[in-house]
Every structure is written in structure tokens, then in C-alpha cells.
Amino acid sequence: MAKLLLIEDDAETATELLGDLRGRGYAVDWVATGPEGAARARAEPWDAIILDRMLPGLDGLSLLRDLRGAGDRTPALVLSALGDVDERIRGLRAGGDDYLAKPFVLAELAARIEALLRRPADTRETLLRVGDLEIDLIAGTGRRGARDLDLLPRELKLLEYLMRRPGQVITRALLFEEVWNYRFTPKSNLIDVHLGRLRRKLEAEGEAPLIHNVRGIGFALMPDA
């Protein structure tokens, strides 16, 4: 069971997050202030730290900088109510691995924590295989079983991202950030249309579904069990 440290000063928010994350099977400890958070973060090993940008006593970004300065590489996700998008850059520069602006959907947070915990082991691999699906990133080709797939470059990129994280729920925002490499929230149906198109190419008549819609959250690539 993954151990998470939540540093969040707002008790209401913390309660919601604790309930949701514990419900998803994480062991979560909560502290409400910056200094306490810094002490707990150093005191024991964590799989990931979720911290608010604004904390009483010690600002979230300073806390993160101190932690990184001390050589601690624990994955960290910064939460912020600040709308300013420059904030995101500041959060990542301070050593955050991901940044989520409030208000956010709980499932989005869970998906991002999952992404932090299960970072692909080896991204240099160029021949990816999930079930009977296989892509060659060098040649730019894909096959499902014996059938050759006709993939556009963007579709190949999309597939690569999903295949490196099999079974993991990927939100639309994550996909847009990681595959299109732009940071803003597009209308959700646009990503769905792209996924739908890719799915039609992957899942011919009679073939088992590969890309699954996760209701209200996003998508997951799962070979049929």
C-alpha cells in the first residue's frame, strides 16, 4: 500500500481528500502546517507528497525547495488555489513533479498521484507491447495481432503514452499536457474524439476492446484479462 503525506491547511479540503484517497486504497497521513509538514516529510519515507501552495508557517514552495535541496526526490504534487498560470511554472521549478489548480476533480488528483507513483521504468524502450498490440516507435508502425495499423504521428504518440502506462487511468487533461504538450483545459469532448478515432483503428470488428473509457475521469489501456 502506497504511503502518502498530505500537507493541506484547509481542514474541509483535507477531509475530502483523505476520504477519497483512503477509499482508493492509499495510506494517507495529514498535517496542516508547513513546519509540521517539513518535519514529517524528513522523518520517514513516503511514496509521494501532496502539498498546498499556501501553508501557514512555511510556504509550500519553500518547503519543497528545502526538501529538494536536502536531496529528497520523493514525488511531489503541488495543489494551489492560485489561478495564475505562472504559478504552475513556479511550482514545477521549486521541484514539484506535477501541479494541480483548485478546484479540481478528485479523480484527476487520484490519476495524477497514480501517474507519479507508477512512472514508466524505462522510457528508452522503442518497441512497446501490450497484449496483442505492438508499436515500433523507430519505424513508426503498429500492429494488432497480424493486422497492420495505419497510425498518424499524433496517434502513435498517444498510443505510446498509453502503452507505457498500461492499466493506469489517464485523465483528459493529462493526455493533453503530455501528448499535445500544451497546458490549458480544452473542451473535454475534443480529446474524446481523438481517442474515439484511435479506438476505431485499434478495435476492428470482433476484436476485444483495448482502450476503456473510465466514466467521468478519462481512459485506460487494458488488454482483455
Add this chain to the structure above:
Amino acid sequence: MPDLFRSTGFRWALGIAAWTTVMALTMFAFVYWQTADFMREELAETLRLEVRAAAAQPAAATERVETWIAMDRHATHYAGLFGPDGTRHAGNLVALPAALPRDGDAARVDAVLDLSQGRVDDAIWAAALALPDGGTVVIAHDTDEIDRVRTTTLRALGLGLVPILVLSGLGGLVLAGRARRRLATTEVAVAEVMRGDLGRRLPVGRANDEFDRLAGTVNRMLDEIEHLVHEVQSVGDAVAHDLRTPLTRLRARLERSREQATSVAELHAAIDQGLAWIDQTLAMITAVLRIGEIEHGRRRAGFAPVDLGEVVREAAEFFEPVAEDKAVALALAVDSGLPPVEGDRDLLFEAVSNLIDNAVKFTPAGGTVRVEFAASEAGRAVVVSDTGPGIPEAERAQVFRRFYRAEPARHTPGHGLGLGLVAAIARMHGFSVAADAAPGGGARFTLVCPAGPSRRT
């Protein structure tokens, strides 16, 4: 009165008066000097001619001397004919003035005069020449006349200074007073604006002088402020209205589900619907905040050279499947190899995709959306045109305002913030954005990055 000294107008008036006086004095001095010089030279010339004539005919010298003296009845002509030993042979000079050189040129010397009222010491202008017999002839003239003219001139000039001082002082006071009165009316108007009457304007005269131009500029600034305040007010109203609608719906739905739902599935359905409405509401709030954020220019930090052509191509590609699903053709023409623009890549993508999104949304099936990026004489331009219903001419400038939705858009989903966001992003980059009609009658949006440096200073 101490107030008056603090007034800029009065100090200017005082300065002008002082300057006028200095100029007048300089001119007076010049006139005085020239007049005196002229008169002195005139007299000297007469004396030189007379003495030369007298010396030219030594035999008639006595007669000439006497004629010169007799020419004048006011006893201002003097002359003398002296023997080689200095004895007087004729004339009314008692003795040969010692300081007078015998070179025939005029000089001012002191002499003793033998006049009807007796012997008098006086300063005279005199010219002397030696005679062949060793004697000397002297022709002289009183200095009083010149001195009198000089004092008269000086007095006249001095007296002239008084009216000049008075007039320039008065003029200065009048000017200062006028400036003060104009400023006073302006101050009253400004005070009223400050009290909240944004419709008040500064008085503008017809002279089109600096005051009028300044007042005009301030008035245009007030127009802009009034416009912005109204916009903020209407945006506030629109936000409140647009928030109330989904929240009212949400409330009704929750209330109804609580009363009527008989199964968990029904409650789930109600909650899902509620979440969707909340997301929609949050998206709108986020958009409003983002426009504000962009308009405050806080994101200038993220500026870097951006290949706008690449951004346009990626945005078009991003919308390709949606357009295809709608049976709308997406024609892309990107001029590659144009220099990069200075900007924020994410925001430029957002602006271009909002334009494409709109175009796709309003184009009926079978239509075409053209996305072009090319260099024009105005700069590098992104042009997005469609074959939809177009925008009525009267509404073209309005569509970039927040929450404005043109008539054909009323029944299409959206929060009316997309083009407002485009306008905010364009302004932040120093780009221009405009809407007009495409050749086929649809809408055409043009985003121009000026040819010069794109960054706003």
C-alpha cells in the same frame, strides 16, 4: 495673495514681465547709445569742416571766426584765433585750451569763455588747426545741447519703462487669472468625477491650445474609463446571471431527486448531472479569471520565441477529427519558414484553437473552415474563415467583448467568453484581431502579429 505666488500661471507672468523689461532696457540702451553717437559725430564733422575752412584761408581767418560766433544767437558757438605766442587775436575763447591737439579733429575739452555775461568755465567740443604763421584757429561748440538731448532721451526711455512694466505686469496677472479660472473649472469637474459622476467631462475651449488638448485627452481617458467600468459592471451582471442559471437548475434537480428518487441508480444519475452542471459553471469562472489574469499581463514572464505556424498547424490538427465528424472540411495553408513571434506558446495555441473551435461550431455540415498563416504587408497573419452564417456587420466589433454572443450564437452552447479570451491574448501580445466577412459570406477572423517587434513595451 500668497496663493497667487504658488500659481504656475502667475509665476510665468512674472517671468515674462521680467524678461520683457530686460529686453526693453537693452533696446533703450542701444537707441540711446546710437542717438548720442550720431549727434556727437554730426557736430564733430561740422567743427572739422569749419576749422579746416578757417585754416585754409589764414587771411580771412578772423572773419570766419567772427562769422561762426555770430551764426548763433544763443551763445553756443565759440571760436578763437590765437597768435604764435598764444595771444588772442579774435573770438570768444579766452585762451587756447591746453589739452586740445592741433590736428583739426574734434575733442571735448574744458575752456574759459569770454561771454557777454562775463568769463565762464565750461566744457566744449572744439577742433583746432595750426596756421602758416604759427598761430592757431579754434572752432568750438557748446556741449549742453548734446547733453540735453542725452538726458531727454534717457528720461523718455526711463518713463517708457514704467508703462511697459505696468502693462506686462497687468498682462501677466490677466493671463494667470485666466489660467487659474480655467484650472478652477477643470478642478471642479475632476472633483465631480472623483465623487463618482463618471459621465462628467472637463470643459474644452475652442482655441485648441495646450489646455484644450490636455482637457480633450483627459476626456478621452474618462470615456475609456467609463466604458471599462460599464463593461466590468455588465460582466459582473452577466457572470452573476450565467452562474444563477445552472445553480438554479442544480438546486431544483437535487431537491427533486431527494424527494422522488427511489433507487441508488437514480440518485447517481442526479449526482452525475449535478456534477456536469457544476463543471460547466466552474469552466466559466475559470475562463473569466483567466481573461482577467491575461489582461493584467502577468504571464509576460512566459514569453519566448514561438513558431506560430507550427502552433497553427497543431491547433488545426487538434480540431481535424471534430470537423470530420461534423462533415466540415478543414483546409490548412501554413506558410512555413516565417520568423518566430515573441509570445506564450500555450496562450497562442488557445487563441488559435478558440478561433477554429468557433468556426467549426458555426459551419453547417458540408461547409469548409480555412485556416491560413502567411505574411502580409501588416505582418504575419493567422486567418480563420468559415462558410457559416457570418457575423452581422454591426456586431463585428462587439463579438470580442466578454459574454457577448452574436444573434446566430444564441442557441449554440458556450459561455460567450471564447473570443473575449482571444482578444485578451492578442492584446497581451500586441497583436490585433478583427472580424469581417469571408468572401463566401461566412465569418473571417484575422489575428495579425505586427511586422515590428511583437512584444508590447
